[in-house]
Amino acid sequence: MTPIIDESGSAGIVKTSILSLSLPPEGLLLECGRTLGAINIAYETYGELTPERDNAILVLHALTGDAHVAGCHTPEDKKNGWWDFMIGPGKAFDTNRYFVVCTNIIGGCQGSTGPASINPASGRPYGMTFPMLTIGDMVKVQKMALAQLGITQLFSMVGGSMGGMQVLEWILRYPEMVRSAIMIASTPKCSAQSIAFNEVGRQAIITDPHWRNGEYYGSSAKPETGLAIARMIGHITYLSEQSMNQKFGRRLQKREEYSYEFTGEFEVESYLHYQGLRFVQRFDANSYLYLTKAMDYYDAAADWGKGNLEAACSRVKAKTLVMSFTSDWLFPSHQSKELVKALRQNNADVSYVELDSDYGHDAFLIPSATLSRVVDSFLDNLYQEGEAE
Amino acid sequence: MTPIIDESGSAGIVKTSILSLSLPPEGLLLECGRTLGAINIAYETYGELTPERDNAILVLHALTGDAHVAGCHTPEDKKNGWWDFMIGPGKAFDTNRYFVVCTNIIGGCQGSTGPASINPASGRPYGMTFPMLTIGDMVKVQKMALAQLGITQLFSMVGGSMGGMQVLEWILRYPEMVRSAIMIASTPKCSAQSIAFNEVGRQAIITDPHWRNGEYYGSSAKPETGLAIARMIGHITYLSEQSMNQKFGRRLQKREEYSYEFTGEFEVESYLHYQGLRFVQRFDANSYLYLTKAMDYYDAAADWGKGNLEAACSRVKAKTLVMSFTSDWLFPSHQSKELVKALRQNNADVSYVELDSDYGHDAFLIPSATLSRVVDSFLDNLYQEGEAE
Numbered sequence: 001m002t003p004i005i006d007e008s009g010s011a012g013i014v015k016t017s018i019l020s021l022s023l024p025p026e027g028l029l030l031e032c033g034r035t036l037g038a039i040n041i042a043y044e045t046y047g048e049l050t051p052e053r054d055n056a057i058l059v060l061h062a063l064t065g066d067a068h069v070a071g072c073h074t075p076e077d078k079k080n081g082w083w084d085f086m087i088g089p090g091k092a093f094d095t096n097r098y099f100v101v102c103t104n105i106i107g108g109c110q111g112s113t114g115p116a117s118i119n120p121a122s123g124r125p126y127g128m129t130f131p132m133l134t135i136g137d138m139v140k141v142q143k144m145a146l147a148q149l150g151i152t153q154l155f156s157m158v159g160g161s162m163g164g165m166q167v168l169e170w171i172l173r174y175p176e177m178v179r180s181a182i183m184i185a186s187t188p189k190c191s192a193q194s195i196a197f198n199e200v201g202r203q204a205i206i207t208d209p210h211w212r213n214g215e216y217y218g219s220s221a222k223p224e225t226g227l228a229i230a231r232m233i234g235h236i237t238y239l240s241e242q243s244m245n246q247k248f249g250r251r252l253q254k255r256e257e258y259s260y261e262f263t264g265e266f267e268v269e270s271y272l273h274y275q276g277l278r279f280v281q282r283f284d285a286n287s288y289l290y291l292t293k294a295m296d297y298y299d300a301a302a303d304w305g306k307g308n309l310e311a312a313c314s315r316v317k318a319k320t321l322v323m324s325f326t327s328d329w330l331f332p333s334h335q336s337k338e339l340v341k342a343l344r345q346n347n348a349d350v351s352y353v354e355l356d357s358d359y360g361h362d363a364f365l366i367p368s369a370t371l372s373r374v375v376d377s378f379l380d381n382l383y384q385e386g387e388a389e
Numbered sequence: 390m391t392p393i394i395d396e397s398g399s400a401g402i403v404k405t406s407i408l409s410l411s412l413p414p415e416g417l418l419l420e421c422g423r424t425l426g427a428i429n430i431a432y433e434t435y436g437e438l439t440p441e442r443d444n445a446i447l448v449l450h451a452l453t454g455d456a457h458v459a460g461c462h463t464p465e466d467k468k469n470g471w472w473d474f475m476i477g478p479g480k481a482f483d484t485n486r487y488f489v490v491c492t493n494i495i496g497g498c499q500g501s502t503g504p505a506s507i508n509p510a511s512g513r514p515y516g517m518t519f520p521m522l523t524i525g526d527m528v529k530v531q532k533m534a535l536a537q538l539g540i541t542q543l544f545s546m547v548g549g550s551m552g553g554m555q556v557l558e559w560i561l562r563y564p565e566m567v568r569s570a571i572m573i574a575s576t577p578k579c580s581a582q583s584i585a586f587n588e589v590g591r592q593a594i595i596t597d598p599h600w601r602n603g604e605y606y607g608s609s610a611k612p613e614t615g616l617a618i619a620r621m622i623g624h625i626t627y628l629s630e631q632s633m634n635q636k637f638g639r640r641l642q643k644r645e646e647y648s649y650e651f652t653g654e655f656e657v658e659s660y661l662h663y664q665g666l667r668f669v670q671r672f673d674a675n676s677y678l679y680l681t682k683a684m685d686y687y688d689a690a691a692d693w694g695k696g697n698l699e700a701a702c703s704r705v706k707a708k709t710l711v712m713s714f715t716s717d718w719l720f721p722s723h724q725s726k727e728l729v730k731a732l733r734q735n736n737a738d739v740s741y742v743e744l745d746s747d748y749g750h751d752a753f754l755i756p757s758a759t760l761s762r763v764v765d766s767f768l769d770n771l772y773q774e775g776e777a778e
Contacts, residue, residue, distance in 0.1 A: 192633035260421035
């Protein structure tokens with residue numbers, strides 16, 4: 001066993017690279033029936049690929065994540081990658097052992113091709129002319145990107161939330177390519193409630209007068225108000241009632257008594273405003289529209305089992321680890337359990353761990369010795385099997 | 390016992406009356422420190438007040454409710470009052486026995502004075518010059534209105550959600566006036582999560598360019614987009630994951646296959662849009678701002694017990710019935726249980742019933758034989774005690 005959460009074990013100085021996908025002349029056919037003619041994918045890697053190319057692990061980020069999952073870009077960076085506590089020498093995803101790759105999803109806005117990218121056909125940003133995407137499209141693109149990096153087999157893969165949907169899609173779509181897979185705080189399908197929250201967020205964006213049918217890229221006035229509201233809604237769903245009570249309770253913002261004014265009276269209000277403001281500085285509103293739609297469309301049972309999850313799961317060959325958190329109400333444990341049940345009905349090699357946490361859906365992003373230990377142990381067992389072979 | 394849910398037991402044709410409060414010359418002093426100089430209260434009554442004036446029951450509506458709680462306004466009405474299944478001859482609130490009164494809350498927009506009302510001092514609508522309100526202010530006004538109707542003792546009172554906050558405030562503020570009280574799907578304080586949802590709804594309204602700092606009353610362009618978004622957010626919190634799955638699941642709106650377009654793909658999206666559109670036809674955006682703030686401010690322990698709910702509850706004299714629903718995640722059962730515990734610590738006469746329901750927070754608005762039976766039995770026991778005296 002490797003040591004867990006070794007603060008000294010940084011992935012070090014890393015950089016985001018851009019890969020231009022080699023596509024057929026007609027472009028890549030997407031599930032919506034349209035094609036995309038030029039695709040860049042931003043990615044980062046950590047550790048070294050073995051000569052046998054058998055130690056690659058793909059990390060799949062969530063809705064607003066990016067390829068920068070660990071380490072820092074410059075020595076002056078105040079913040080490391082979004083999952084730094086999990087990835088590095090001696091950490092759960094031990095970069096002394098594994099070659100870890102994280103790609104920014106297509107449709108995003110952090111290096112990979114998305115609605116803010118220039119459409120080669122028009123010379124202008126795609127905006128709402130960008131084709132609708134699905135989780136399946138994202139995975140198809142990831143496979144092509146990995147192939148160009150010389151990777152055709154994955155030792156493992158991992159993703160939380162929307163990243164977990166991609167993990168499930170991977171082991172259904174390309175079962176022969178994946179030796180093991182870890183799905184955290186995710187779901188085999190987007191529920192009506194999740195679709196509802198996503199839709200209200202989208203409505204906040206498209207009713208912002210600055211959205212202008214998505215053609216705001218040249219302008220200084222962007223749909224930042226709508227995007228901030230969408231983020232605030234999302235943010236509430238990422239926390240739990242308990243964590244919000246612990247973090248804010250009914251504490252007032254910089255005062256002892258009620259001001260009886262509409263401006264941020266409670267700390268939780270100021271916090272949400274801050275989250276909204278910070279988000280619009282790093283995220284594109286149109287990407288938010290496309291990526292939330294891709295989540296809404298996700299339904300593994302419908303896509304691979306004619307509506308039957310057990311039938312869909314008959315495709316799975318990977319050894320899987322499914323994890324959920326007790327206080328996650330966006331993708332609650334029972335949704336993970338549904339998947340675990342369907343995998344077990346197929347006698348698949350699946351482990352399920354429900355972690356006790358007050359942090360809600362976002363728990364997978366918060367350093368946790370238990371989370372690290374469970375993942376480390378899962379990977380280590382598999383690695384030892386390989387060594388023994 | 391009276392028969393339950395007797396469809397023939399309609400409260401009949403009723404009308405909303407307007408009461409002009411008799412106020413001191415300086416007006417009514419509110420908790421925010423400001424005064425209000427002229428107050429109208431819309432109300433409806435059902436049944437007859439006894440000569441002893443000992444059979445009055447006050448119904449307190451929720452955030453967007455109104456005084457029209459039972460019966461219909463004209464024989465042609467397609468819809469009865471919002472709690473018609475509970476109130477009428479032979480129903481749980483049996484109008485053959487009880488004199489039921491429902492007042493529209495101050496700050497509302499359905500007959501009672503609120504931000505859309507004309508400010509006598511300026512001759513123009515108050516808009517955002519309307520003073521901030523609290524649940525305590527609402528209750529103070531209700532007491533004055535009842536006094537003008539000749540009612541100084543209440544046989545019982547009942548409220549769900551924000552109405553339940555008013556019930557609790559009543560039995561803390563005027564313990565001598567209330568013989569019994571029923572609180573349904575409510576809470577002794579607004580949690581950080583509830584404040585957060587309320588604040589995002591308010592942000593949707595005030596960032597709507599048509600809001601114009603609340604001065605939209607003369608205009609045809611009102612902040613309907615923002616108000617609709619606020620309603621959609623609220624509506625999700627009123628339902629449960631289960632009820633949304635049962636009601637909509639992932640069904641598509643009038644099609645068999647994905648359209649891969651942004652316009653209402655799933656039924657749940659169309660439903661939310663419809664709820665938003667319908668709401669803006671009947672509700673004022675500024676009222677939504679003021680009433681959600683009043684909810685946020687509510688904290689019975691802080692107001693009456695220096696932060697200690699048990700201490701606050703030492704004031705209670707009423708016999709109470711507290712009810713919650715298993716799938717309510719806006720005001721979950723544990724919040725009701727906290728109140729019940731504090732009442733029991735004071736040896737108060739309290740009954741608690743957790744009703745098994747998939748309908749979420751809105752369950753109290755949905756006809757239920759169990760809900761009717763529990764309320765009927767609670768009131769009937771009390772009524773029989775009175776008869777026996």
